[in-house]
Amino acid sequence: xxxxxxxxxxxxxxxxxxxxxxxxxxxxxxxxxxxxxxxxxxxxxxxxxxxxxxxxxxxxxxxxxxxxxxxxxxxxxxxxxxxxxxxxxxxxxxxxxxxxxxxxxxxxxxxxxxxxxxxxxxxxxxxxxxxxxxxxxxxxxxxxxxxxxxxxxxxxxxxxxxxxxxxxxxxxxxxxxxxxxxxxxxxxxxxxxxxxxxxxxxxxxxxxxxxxxxxxxxxxxxxxxxxxxxxxxxxxxxxxxxxxxxxxxxxxxxxxxxxxxxxxxxxxxxxxxxxxxxxxxxxxxxxxxxxxxxxxxxxxxxxxxxxxxxxxxxxxxxxxxxxxxxxxxxxxxxxxxxxxxxxxxxxxxxxxxxxxxxxxxxxxxxxxxxxxxxxxxxxxxxxxxxxxxxxxxxxxxxxxxxxxxxxxxxxxxxxxxxxxxxxxxxxxxxxxxxxxxxxxxxxxxxxxxxxxxxxxxxxxxxxxxxxxxxxxxxxxxxxxxxxxxxxxxxxxxxxxxxxxxxxxxxxxxxxxxxxxxxxxxxxxxxxxxxxxxxxxxxxxxxxxxxxxxxxxxxxxxxxxxxxxxxxxxxxxxxxxxxxxxxxxxxxxxxxxxxxxxx
Numbered sequence: 001x002x003x004x005x006x007x008x009x010x011x012x013x014x015x016x017x018x019x020x021x022x023x024x025x026x027x028x029x030x031x032x033x034x035x036x037x038x039x040x041x042x043x044x045x046x047x048x049x050x051x052x053x054x055x056x057x058x059x060x061x062x063x064x065x066x067x068x069x070x071x072x073x074x075x076x077x078x079x080x081x082x083x084x085x086x087x088x089x090x091x092x093x094x095x096x097x098x099x100x101x102x103x104x105x106x107x108x109x110x111x112x113x114x115x116x117x118x119x120x121x122x123x124x125x126x127x128x129x130x131x132x133x134x135x136x137x138x139x140x141x142x143x144x145x146x147x148x149x150x151x152x153x154x155x156x157x158x159x160x161x162x163x164x165x166x167x168x169x170x171x172x173x174x175x176x177x178x179x180x181x182x183x184x185x186x187x188x189x190x191x192x193x194x195x196x197x198x199x200x201x202x203x204x205x206x207x208x209x210x211x212x213x214x215x216x217x218x219x220x221x222x223x224x225x226x227x228x229x230x231x232x233x234x235x236x237x238x239x240x241x242x243x244x245x246x247x248x249x250x251x252x253x254x255x256x257x258x259x260x261x262x263x264x265x266x267x268x269x270x271x272x273x274x275x276x277x278x279x280x281x282x283x284x285x286x287x288x289x290x291x292x293x294x295x296x297x298x299x300x301x302x303x304x305x306x307x308x309x310x311x312x313x314x315x316x317x318x319x320x321x322x323x324x325x326x327x328x329x330x331x332x333x334x335x336x337x338x339x340x341x342x343x344x345x346x347x348x349x350x351x352x353x354x355x356x357x358x359x360x361x362x363x364x365x366x367x368x369x370x371x372x373x374x375x376x377x378x379x380x381x382x383x384x385x386x387x388x389x390x391x392x393x394x395x396x397x398x399x400x401x402x403x404x405x406x407x408x409x410x411x412x413x414x415x416x417x418x419x420x421x422x423x424x425x426x427x428x429x430x431x432x433x434x435x436x437x438x439x440x441x442x443x444x445x446x447x448x449x450x451x452x453x454x455x456x457x458x459x460x461x462x463x464x465x466x467x468x469x470x471x472x473x474x475x476x477x478x479x480x481x482x483x484x485x486x487x488x489x490x491x492x493x494x495x496x497x498x499x500x501x502x503x504x505x506x507x508x509x510x511x512x513x514x515x516x517x518x519x520x521x522x523x524x525x526x527x528x529x530x531x532x533x534x535x536x537x538x539x540x541x542x543x544x545x546x547x548x549x550x551x552x553x554x555x556x557x558x559x560x561x562x563x564x565x566x567x568x569x570x571x572x573x574x575x576x577x578x579x580x581x582x583x584x585x586x587x588x589x590x591x592x593x594x595x596x597x598x
Contacts, residue, residue, distance in 0.1 A: 080260075
């Protein structure tokens, strides 16, 4: 049996879908590039195909930025224009060879996109949209008004096409070049989601907060996605300029950015096939409907609206969803899943200090959510943090994981001061956490969620991509979810989603796990299974800091308890003594109840 089949369990069926898609796309591109110049086509139809292929390259950039990373970009026409004007001005005004001008334009577009991303991607949503619209508007004004350089509204004519051994490409040959370029870009975009960067982008899109605490540098990932998107925009624009030998400012306005966005949304924002399909439809559909004469634009507009209303994930997204419903994945073979290697990593350090919280405070204006709290967590212990609602427990976990920055005090983790570190930096050191409200990457499968956790920075995993999947399957098997590895997150019950969230953390070989009310929302059977899982984790040497309101759960798993009330520590010690502490009883039951009881 091959290593691949051993490692992936039920994953080969998924690869069977991916591999033919890759091969089919490559073969189709080569066949089209070779055959189209030989077919009798009118110059007008060749122009349409050239426009579709060059536009599709830019639209694929939006697949990366919007579809994979979830970042809105309404300036793609500007990056498209940067590439086009670089080729136009380079070949027509400065005599630069086409290939050099295309490369320079692509790089300039990527650098411009990276600069825009660095300046704006700390904001999001409509603020990011406004920033990109402003950049698009500025670019259009520069093209029109910098007449001495851009030729102003008249545009740039006589753009030269590439040469090969002294031969200048004709229309058919240039169309073949454009199709080959589109094919190469599509193959890259198709394989990107199966890479570490692609998974980080998808995690960021689905839940930015969770992505950060499992080790994704969210800011860098956003900038990278924006730079790749703008690079492809510049490449598409450069090919467009060479194909039509003329560019002008009115070809790169905000309305064109909206067209690019419509193309990717119409076809399917999360797939390169959707991007190409949407581009082809928006360029070719008006031509197919011209027989309707005066009403063809109305029919075209109505068709686009109906598709986007009834297929919100785009045409390709709708088809993919139907395929997944019919496609039954085989369950992983338990005999082929390796055991999760937990013991050897941490048991030898049992009893040593893992976490030291020193005089920690967190203020929100005049509210002191945490006020001078100190406690320690030892290795191989389950340490419970309890207290009434509003006592500061979740705030403590948010400060420990880096989501909040402490107002005062220090957090020392594994001998290192991490008080100022970002969540992804703390995750790299081995600090993992779950959330009270489950935060999974909902558009990814169960296995893909856990793989993201397994590839946290500095997680020692041999075997590359297969090693990651081995570890992810082992973590899922440990929590009893290996048979659902290929399931979509939305198909799981709440209790099973909680198990997947825990599997995602333990796949990253953490030194300390922060569990924020893992028993919340579980029925008594699921809670009993959770208690068993926590005991197994402790038995395998993991260190856990847990918050929960269920005192039965806390008593069964905790070695030590720290109690908070109104942001202050009121008790700390073994469960038997802490749960009988008068101050703790008063915090939960109230002073009057304590007095009556006495």
